[in-house]
Amino acid sequence: MRFRRRTRPARLLLALTLTPLLTGCFASAGEESGDATGERGPRLRVALAFPPAENLSPYGADATILSRLGVTEGLTALDANGSAAPALARSWQREGDRAWLFTLREATFQDGAAVTPARVAAALTHATEARPAPAALSGVTLTAEPAGGDRLRVTTDSPDPVLPLRLAGPALAVLSPKAYDTKGRADPVGTATGPFELTKVTGATAATLDRFDDYWGGLAHASGIDARFIADGTARTNALRTGQVDIAEAIPVAQAATLDAATRRETATTRTTGLQLNTSTGPFKDPKLRAAAREAVDTAALAKGVYESHADTGTGIYGPAVTWAAGKREQPVGRAKPTAPHGTAITLATYDNRPELPEVAQVLKQRLEKAGFAVELEVREYARIESDALAGRFDAFVVARNTLVDTGDPVAVLASDYTCDGGYNLALLCDKDVDRAVAKAERTADTSARQSAALAAEAGILGTDAVVPLVHQRIVTGVGTSVEGVLLDPYERTLVGTGTRR
Known part of the structure; x- marks a missing residue:
């Protein structure tokens, strides 16, 4: 059986284990x-x-x-x-x-x-x-x-x-x-x-x-499992607090303190919240205005204020949960000098399934307006906004993206999100230098060399200001005191398994 896709060469980075089943598997x-x-x-x-x-x-x-x-x-x-x-x-x-x-x-x-x-x-x-x-x-x-x-x-x-x-x-x-x-x-x-x-x-x-x-x-x-989809974070928290559910994912940081300490589980994740800027159409096609937007952002204030220190300040596409990145990260290259916005009108959008994101967007709106942009903010449920975001109908989009969710390979998120043929390219970035850097990382087989190539590509992407990393998230999960065996992992792929019980 043969099938072909039309985008980029294979990409993966993390070391493989070719031995029998490991302990600690999520x-x-x-x-x-x-x-x-x-x-x-x-x-x-x-x-x-x-x-x-x-x-x-x-x-x-x-x-x-x-x-x-x-x-x-x-x-x-x-x-x-x-x-x-x-x-x-x-x-x-x-x-x-x-x-x-x-x-x-x-x-x-x-x-x-x-x-x-x-x-x-x-x-x-x-x-x-x-x-x-x-x-x-x-x-x-x-x-x-x-x-x-x-x-x-x-x-x-x-x-x-x-x-x-x-x-x-x-x-x-x-x-x-x-x-x-x-x-x-x-x-x-x-x-x-x-x-x-x-x-x-x-x-x-x-x-x-x-x-x-x-x-x-x-x-x-x-x-068995009775699953309820509750987009409102406060409602999820209340459902756990009142005993209506046994497990509630993605507890809002504003609600975390309302839960007993015994029911809160905090997990460092590979999820980065970033501001994606539309590089294809609209005002942010101008790299100088993208630079102005980046300069307007205070990432430390977001981590401490909006996330109440349940997040780390944005340092790149990969956060601290990607442990190998800290010692290999390169400085962004080729950044344009910012220009004054002079009242440039932009649309900023996000979704409310992750309850911190609307507040993040509101803070960004204030900062961007202080820098000289005129900002219109739009918030919807993710299912109702994804297609518009991918079609480039917004100038800026706040998204929480798990950098290892698709394959476990950090190179994959670069190809998917920041190359000309990327399937989740919210910034609509199409930069030949970036494509070449990502392709080089994809071709590199040696683990250490591939890590270095991935971070070189990250530096090139950050240099375009197509994305402004805001924070690296820690996820709070609500777990009833009678529940055992919940599967919490930094990749957010698992939650319940054979050993989960109450």
Whole structure:
């Protein structure tokens, strides 16, 4: 099965682990002890911040929802160190420069079909043909085919030294043949492989999941999950405080102090909140005005004021959770000198699913107006604003972006967000020097050299002022005192697993 994408060469950075399953893996896999007796524990009640934007399609932003609820999984997963760890594939080995041989574990889809190399190959084919395309496969040409017995061979048209890490992306979940229709759409209801089976979706308000008793990793303790999508952060916090839910993600920092200390869990994440400036149309096509906007921002005040010190001051695209970046970061290159705005009118937008963002935007509005811009502010729910943001209908957009969410590779976010062909290029940046720097990082196989190349590309991107890093977030999760085994990780891919119970 062969499929081709039209963007950039393969990209990945973090070191691979080609050994047996590591301890500390964040994925909801078999190392968590499930309920061996088969008894069904109480259902978990979970409040999520983001309603489905794409009808729970496994290919776009909703893929992370499915991953966090323990519905879907791929061939590999990310461990605590950001390395590739076994999931549906129990081991793998490289064959030359362009091929990898994966050995599958014995597993079953939630509709009863067996997980086989042919079905996994078909699932990967469907994923790469999806629109919107999964960011984890941007620019990659793959051949996936059975290799005899329980083995699957994946071949790339150019060397991809860390392909197993790429396959850990939430959007590359493996679904059964029944999931796919003739128009390329995929339905995860009852067709995934995770410990919890999605059985019902109620629009953008709720989802029902039941324990999947044939899960390869063992029985989950909880008998199921009742998930509610609550965009309002105060409402999520109140739901936890009043005992309506057991777990509430993304507690607003303004609400964190209202929770008992025993119910607050703070996790450093790889998520950076940034101000994306439209470099293609409108006032910020002028690099001097972009520089003026950057100069107007006080990132330390945002971290201390808006985030009440539950965030770190923005230092770059990668934050302190990307631990290797601190010693390798380069200074931005090629920045223009700022010019006075003289009342230049701009539109600034953001979304309210992450409750700090509207306040961040309001503070930015005040700072930009003080610098001489005339600012119109627009705030919507993310599902209602994403398409306009990607189409460049705003001059500036405040977004909280997990720099490792798509593949676990920091180079991937550079290609997706800041190159001419990038699929999530909110700044609409198209700079030949940036493209060359990102392409160089993508081609670099040695881990240390690839890190250096990534930070050289970051310096070039920051030099354009297409993005102003504001803060690096820490996420506060509300967890009921009776709940155990919640999976909190810096990549924000997991939340509940077989060991989560109350």
